[in-house]
Amino acid sequence: MKVVKFGGSSVADAEQIKKVVNIIQQDEERKLIIVSAPGKSKLYDYKITDQLIKLFEASQESNTYDSYLDSILQRFSEIIHNLNINQAVLTSIEDSIYSVLESHLPPEAKLDEMKAIGEDSSAKIISAYLTECGMEATYLNPKEAGIIVSNEPGNAQVLDESYQQIYKLRKKKGIMVIPGFFGFSKSGELVTFSRGGSDITGSIIAAGVKADLYENFTDVDSVYTVNPNIVHNPKNIDVLTYKEMRELSYAGFSVFHDEALIPAFKANIPVAIKNTNNPQSEGTYIVAERKQHKQCVVGIASDAGFCSLYIHKYLMNREIGFGRKIFEILEEENISFEHAPSGIDDMSVIIHEGQLTPEKEEKIINKINHTLQPDTVQIEHGLGLIMIVGEGMLNTVGVTQKATTALKQADVNIRMINQGSSEVSMMFGVLEKDINKAIVSLYKVFFAE
Missing domain, CATH: 3.40.1160.10 (Acetylglutamate kinase-like)
Incomplete structure (x- = not known):
């Protein structure tokens, strides 16, 4: 059937x-x-x-x-x-x-x-x-x-x-x-x-x-x-x-x-x-499963309409519950997130633009300032996400190097990168205006050469 x-x-x-x-x-x-x-x-x-x-x-x-x-x-x-x-x-x-x-x-x-x-x-x-x-x-x-x-x-x-x-x-x-x-x-x-x-x-x-x-x-x-x-x-x-x-x-x-x-x-x-x-x-x-090839990347996708909530605070990594409090604030405003790349003093939360109004944006920033006293909190608009996708990516040498080289050749600045949480995909954040030339360059590197 x-x-x-x-x-x-x-x-x-x-x-x-x-x-x-x-x-x-x-x-x-x-x-x-x-x-x-x-x-x-x-x-x-x-x-x-x-x-x-x-x-x-x-x-x-x-x-x-x-x-x-x-x-x-x-x-x-x-x-x-x-x-x-x-x-x-x-x-x-x-x-x-x-x-x-x-x-x-x-x-x-x-x-x-x-x-x-x-x-x-x-x-x-x-x-x-x-x-x-x-x-x-x-x-x-x-x-x-x-x-x-x-x-x-x-x-x-x-x-x-x-x-x-x-x-x-x-x-x-x-x-x-x-x-x-x-x-x-x-x-x-x-x-x-x-x-x-x-x-x-x-x-x-x-x-x-x-x-x-x-x-x-x-x-x-x-x-x-x-x-x-x-x-x-x-x-x-x-x-x-x-x-x-x-x-x-x-x-x-x-x-x-x-x-x-x-x-x-x-x-x-x-x-x-x-x-x-x-x-x-x-x-x-x-x-469910396919035969693994030396070229593990199968596709490159992109989407526009994102923004990044960026928080910086010295010694953020030592504050227990810091991340939880950020996500609680977003939850209170009925906002979901897409990715959350972070460092020891920095954290970015990727959000669909459509979920934010100017009023919500101001309310979120005020709540974060009041609750967490960060050194910096800001929202960057006009971001696009590029996903390089393929099973076995974590175990394949050189994928990140090829991707970053392709973006450099296209004169595209990488605003953020997130790979460690997924064995199937690698995410790059770029400006929306750079998406198309980034995709063309990545295609040449992974599929045309």
Whole structure:
């Protein structure tokens, strides 16, 4: 049995959905299909989920929302018409939208219900089209599928009891089409995963039914060694480990949600990244272990939008609880951190810029000054992170030297470096403006030479 997930670009319009159905027809083991909401297409430069969010926001602010509603219904109407399936599907989608708009749910719960309509509608359309093509297919709501999650709107976590329920799907006949991105709490509330969470749904279902393979179809032939928007025609990666993919996904590889591998990893289910527009391509396989090569580095990822909270205090290393107090202050302000490289008198905490407002920033600095009396405390904005990823990095001589040489050749100043805590990756902090030239230089050193 294979679990197959199709991303937003794969279900963006009727022509893409026809490709999806053809892929399903090519392999009778593809029994469980997970779908995203329609993404951008040749005719539509917007994602359905974005329109649904705008529709919700307009309705909450008592603004007219007809333009957003019309654009959503027009898009689905066009897909349904071009696939020649029953118009009752469009009526069902329209009813779902109005049901949410007219509900009296708290705003967070109402937003989750609205966001979920994109994936839910895709699943209804594709199951109807599979039936139209003569295949035995069923739309399966996540509640029926057994996806039980924590009641954390916009950030649901799957509960362990889900897997026993999901395993029962093995007994069902035909093809089951399940909307991605959301599940239901124990008390029956619809709750979404973080954005892009259809990958998470696919991984949960694959783990639950103990699938032989989880295929994730997107719009690229494989995972590449670097972002192809930065380096032209980079080398592809044939095989990655779960740990390597997790690091690459976290650090900007948008081909796969960075949380999605966890259920598959725990269940030891291989994952294949494939292209809906070129399904014959081998793609990239993600597995528990791979054969180690002399060139241990498999990929280089980067992401912008970070800042560094820097604290300096002479003899910091002798103050018991110094680090704990810093993280307590961040916790009080509901802020998570990414990395925390430190020295005997210095400590840096890397934070996503989006978590900070000017007010929070001032409050954090004041609290640190009051509680810890440091010599220096400041926040540096405009940082980017570069991750060099590969299993066995700690035991491979010369990786750091090659990386720092490449950055020097590109005239990129290293603001910070962090390796010791990971055997899979090495992190460099640089200014955002230097990311692209740093990536180009690193690619030349590790893959082109």
